[in-house]
Amino acid sequence: MALTNDPATTGLAATFALIRPPGHHATTGLCGGYCYLNNVMICASHALGQIDQTGRLKCVIIDIDFHHGNGVEEILQRKTPSGKLNWRKRCQYISLHAHPEYPYYTSHLDCGLRKDVEFWDYNKTLSVKFELATTWCNLERWPEEETLVLVSMGLDTLSSDPIGGFNSFTEMEHYELLGENIGDFVAQVNGRTAFLLEGGYVVEKLGECVEAVFRGFMRRLGPLLSDTENIRRTPKD
Secondary structure, three states: OHHHOOHHHHOOOEEEEOOOOOOOOOOOOOOEOOEOOOHHHHHHHHHHHHOOOOOOEEEEEEEOOOOOOHHHHHHHHOOOOOOOOOHHHHEEEEEOEEOOOOOOOOOOOOOEEOOOOOHHHHHHHHHHHHHHHHHHHHOOOOOOOEEEEEEEEOOOOOOOOOOOOOOOOOOHHHHHHHHHHHHHHHHHHOOEEEEEEOOOOOHHHHHHHHHHHHHHHHHHHHHHHHHOOOOOOOOOO
């Protein structure tokens, strides 16, 4: 949850949580897909709850895992009692996932993709989703309103992943371009960003995929973040 705190106090505008197990399949009443706690929704709830008095924070969740984040969708679709946090007004969910794939029995958003989708079509579809989300972020925007971008960074999209894998995700360049696309969107909405690891089971390649996404992301946002001294490395233990 500390990842979502105000960058003025943390000194950071982009953060990364190296988490296991993943969380986006966990619903309000069901565990599954290795997920017990819905990490990204815990972060969203914490951040939105902190500023709930003013309502001047919007949250966009970008899920790039191979599998549909059914837990995230289920939580966002729940009706909330009067006076409680209204997910539907404060949070948008973007998911690009393979279909039909796990978790078969749940509802799916209208952006399920075939396993053999070309990377360029995948990235183009993501760009279209970002355009819609940008419009939503700027709609009825308060002068000091912020946008929090939470990235469910599933890396089981790699073609060689044993329980996922889009056929066309074969090069680290693809993950760099994906990071650039995310960075462009964050720049458009002037957001702060937290990346949370979801799936990804080619262990020997996992670090390379993470680094490639960040390389592309920083290529777009690096100068903006460094100007405000919002980049900081955490020393290794």
